[in-house]
Amino acid sequence: MRNYTGIREQRPDTLTFTDWGGESREAAEQYGKKCLARADRSFSQGLQCQQINSVMALLSMEDSAFIVHSPLGCAGCCSMANDWFRVGQAHRGDFPLRNARIIVTNIDEKDVIHGGEKKLREALNLAKDRYHPKLLFIFTSCASGIIGDDVDAIAADIQNESPETIIIPIHCEGFKSKICASGYDASFLAIHKYILKGESKGKTVPGLLNLFAPPTVSFADQMEIERILGELGIAVNYIPFYSSLEKIRRIPNAQGSTAICKVFADEFMKELEEKYGIPYSHTIMPIGARNTDKWLRGIAAIMGKIEEVEDYIKSQQEQYLPLVADLRRRLEGKRVVICGGTGRSFAGAALINDFGMRLVGMTTPVYDDDVQLDVQYLNELYGSFTVDIGNMMPFEQVNILYKLKPDIFIGVPIWAARLGLPTTHVLDIKRPTMGYRNLVYLGNKIASQLENPGYNKKIAKFGTLPYKKSWYEADPFTFIKEW
Ligand code: SF4
Incomplete structure (x- = not known):
């Protein structure tokens, strides 16, 4: 087992650097010799938090509600994610436009002393009663992690009372990683643990491809990619952007997996190969002629479509x-x-x-x-x-x-x-x-x-x-x- 923690700096099979500057030849040479200098910035202007990547990856899932267990400020970027969600609906002709169902627990100074668990329980019950979702995601934050709220135990408690809703805690505390793509990994780890649960694979559907797509892919690009793959006789399970519980449950039935972005679901695809024997292709984003050629050749190799x-x-x-x-x-x-x-x-x-x-x-x-x-x-x-x-x-x-x-x-x-x-x-x-x-x-x-x-x-x-x-x-x- 690879035993991946969801923290990209701790991936077992690669060295990862986040702070360096210089010439590309030197970078490649030093990295190749495992001598690239470890460094840090003594002044940083900004850093994207992994929590927002976890939120963005899942915000467009059907029949879902979202609890952000954090101070109000951490949820600031949710308005951007919600904007993307609304743009996506408009492009898909999905009117009238809806807002995502997000509840922020608003952890404050008192909660930092006394704990925020009561607020989390209240938010979970409120989301269930108000929205009756099939999926209820909880996003953690630095504050909830530092004060040690037992988010998993509360989720398990509420889950026992509500079998009709799947409650999914996502551990995306910002302090855990300087690489915001860790937030995507945290979401996929949680999907694996709480939805797929390592249950048996079922029957493989020939020609079905898991296509993991981040929220930054436009609907025009989704249609173009699906059109190209359709012409090659490949059916697409497009996840998790604008997807559903049913599509998530189809993941283990696919013949192969790939992603549109190199840093999206790459670790999850390794887990799927290990657990379900689903081969995956990990190449490059299909932008430009050479890259699209390369991306398609990677898919051809796992889907048996080399000549086509x-x-x-x-x-x-x-x-x-x-x-x-x-x-x-x-x-x-x-x-x-x-x-x-x-x-x-x-x-x-x-x-x-x-x-x-x-x-x-x-x-x-x-x-x-x-x-x-x-x-x-x-x-x-x-x-x-x-x-x-x-x-x-x-x-x-x-x-x-x-x-x-x-x-x-x-x-x-x-x-x-x-x-x-x-x-x-x-x-x-x-x-x-x-x-x-x-x-x-x-x-x-x-x-x-x-x-x-x-x-x-x-x-x-x-x-x-x-x-x-x-x-x-x-x-x-x-x-x-x-x-
Ligand atoms: S979770 Fe941590 S890093 Fe992310 S916005 Fe909140 S305080 Fe900042």
């Missing part, structure tokens, strides 16, 4: 590569800096090579075995480039952008735009980004930003960044201290 997939890739290349050649003329040689989560940023870094663009810098929240493979591949494509291992460090980002002066920045644009750089992003929950067709859409989007930089230039003229000149002259990694 090769024929399909050939037909798509014939159809779309002439259009990409056209885009290449507009984008060739442009220098790019990318900042995003691990899945999208590495997919984006390979995508720009389809257009003849050049990567000069990128940010990744973590560096591990998977990232090492991607960086080695990108080193072959682009030679060395600047790597910033960190999550939500805009002060480092602006320093790097100021020094590298790329032609375009791909990522959340707020700070780069204030430097007057053209910006766009591939983290788009509202528009298409994946598969062959959408490659052309993305290329046009990047070219359009490059050819129309006026808006960001105006932002730079009237909106200033808060940093002194001395910071732009300093080493961007000044605050990263080796152990």
Whole structure:
């Protein structure tokens, strides 16, 4: 048994780094020799909490209610997750729009002294009486963990009184991990423990694929991916975004598993292989021609569709590569800096090579075995480039952008735009980004930003960044201290 705890820093089969900065060749070389320096930041601007990833992964599940057992502030990001949930409904034509059923226990100073268990019981009973859900999730927090509320025991107690509702505690206390993707893992561990329960597999359904998708996948991308797989004779069990208890229960019946994002359900798929013998494919996000080819070939290998997939890739290349050649003329040689989560940023870094663009810098929240493979591949494509291992460090980002002066920045644009750089992003929950067709859409989007930089230039003229000149002259990694 792998005995995975849900804390990504503690994965048994890979080294994981969250704080480092330097050149990509050095990173790959040092990591390969297991000599990459362990470090920490003596100053950090922000860090995404894993609790919100747990919430986002599950918030769109049908017939569900959610208890956030925390102070009110921890639940602040739930409004963003709820917004995504509502956007998803609108795109699916699911009107009238609903809000997610979230109750926050609002742990306060008194509860920190006397315990928050009474509030949790009240919230659970309220959710049951008000919503009659099939699934009732409890998200823990730093506060509930520190004061030692016995969330599992309370859940078990209420479960005994309410067999019609499955009560699922999710241990996503923010302090446990600096890697927000640990929150996804905490959700899957809980799904395994409280819904699948390791029960027998049942009959395998030939041609059924578990497709694990994070909440950042737009409905347009879901439809495109399902269309492509449908043409290959593969039926999709799309989970957990906009899914249901029934779909979760179908997981063990699938012939294979894959994920749209590299850091989503990767650990869970290993558990499924170990427990149910379901093979899985773990490659890259299907953004760009090369990545979509690679993603489909991974699926072909586990679903027995090698010939069909090769024929399909050939037909798509014939159809779309002439259009990409056209885009290449507009984008060739442009220098790019990318900042995003691990899945999208590495997919984006390979995508720009389809257009003849050049990567000069990128940010990744973590560096591990998977990232090492991607960086080695990108080193072959682009030679060395600047790597910033960190999550939500805009002060480092602006320093790097100021020094590298790329032609375009791909990522959340707020700070780069204030430097007057053209910006766009591939983290788009509202528009298409994946598969062959959408490659052309993305290329046009990047070219359009490059050819129309006026808006960001105006932002730079009237909106200033808060940093002194001395910071732009300093080493961007000044605050990263080796152990
Ligand atoms: S759970 Fe912890 S890290 Fe997350 S928002 Fe609350 S206090 Fe912050």
